[in-house]
Amino acid sequence: MKITKIETLEIDLSGQNGLDLWRPIYVRIHTDEGISGMGEASLAYGTASEAIAPMIRILAERFLLGQDPNDTETLWEIMRQRSFWALGGGPVIFGAMSALDAALWDIKGRAAGLSVHRLLGAKTPAPLRCYASQLHFGWTDESLMLNDPAEFRETAQIARAEGYDCVKLCPVYVDANGERIRKRGVFTPAERKLARSRMEAVREGIGEECDIIIEWNSLTSTSGALQLADYFSDLNILFMEEPTHYNSPEAQIKVSRESSIPVGSDYIPDGDS
Structure with a gap:
């Protein structure tokens, strides 16, 4: 399986339903076997969302196209080391890498017919306590x-x-x-x-x-x-x-x-x- 295309989805919901600034950024990775996966960047609010989509495209085009999406650990290290600036961290570059990584895991799970939590070692004992947030x-x-x-x-x-x-x-x-x-x-x-x-x-x-x-x-x-x-x-x-x-x-x-x-x-x- 090879990565053939990367697509970014920018959804600007700012000003809707009482929201001040809300701009979720998603990525969809396509493969030559027709399986695709999606991931989300984490900077929907604040003033960095405009920078995430270009960073996702740059990382994907330089380091992911043509690669096997199952090699998640290898591809993470390639992005981290060869981009140079990821070695110092930062929310924009790490947010872009995380979105791509999530999409790769989504592909891996779909190809295996398993949810990602199963790939990572099964689920934790239920029930988990949840709280109403924000x-x-x-x-x-x-x-x-x-x-x-x-x-x-x-x-x-x-x-x-x-x-x-x-x-x-x-x-x-x-x-x-x-x-x-x-x-x-x-x-x-x-x-x-x-x-x-x-x-x-x-x-x-x-x-x-x-x-x-x-x-x-x-x-x-x-x-x-x-x-x-x-x-x-x-x-x-x-x-x-x-x-x-x-x-x-x-x-x-x-x-x-x-x-x-x-x-x-x-x-x-x-x-x-």
Whole structure:
């Protein structure tokens, strides 16, 4: 089997259903045996999505065309070493490589008649616990930016009614006027009060039998994360995710050591993770 064609799919959903910036990038790899596979890059938001599709095409055309898609490990190392810059990592080049790698595994699974999790060693014992994520964007077909504490309560209750026993949300994504919060450092009394009221509304809405994860999205600095962690310490928070920038493990370690709330690290593909 040989790789014959690479196709990128750029889907710009920005501005639809309340979304600010959302541009998923997919790749489809075709083979001479009629089997194709798909993968997705991980930079649908932010300002890097425009760079992903060209990077996917460049890597595929230079290193994958004509190759056997079953040689996933070899092809990964070829892209990593011969591109030179992948040796230093980075979200654009690693995001492109990951999308191509996923498409190669998709081809391998289709050719073998097996799901990818079987190829990787079968599934883990069921059941796995799942949580309702990103509730500050709502929990319906339409993406929202929740503002009022009552909206947070109602949204959490919807997720709870669907059977989730854990929810994740960011209480500082927007300010009292619904505008994105873009700041570093400590929060003002008014900002703390608003964030607290949102978290209290969620806890009141779902009760004590449902866990809460705080999603910081790297929006907070070390001082701000520690300040709010202390402010929320009585709300029985399961853990808080990405309280500081993902490229600063020292800051995350500091927050982890000084906060009473456990810290969850990031999953951003920076090349060093």
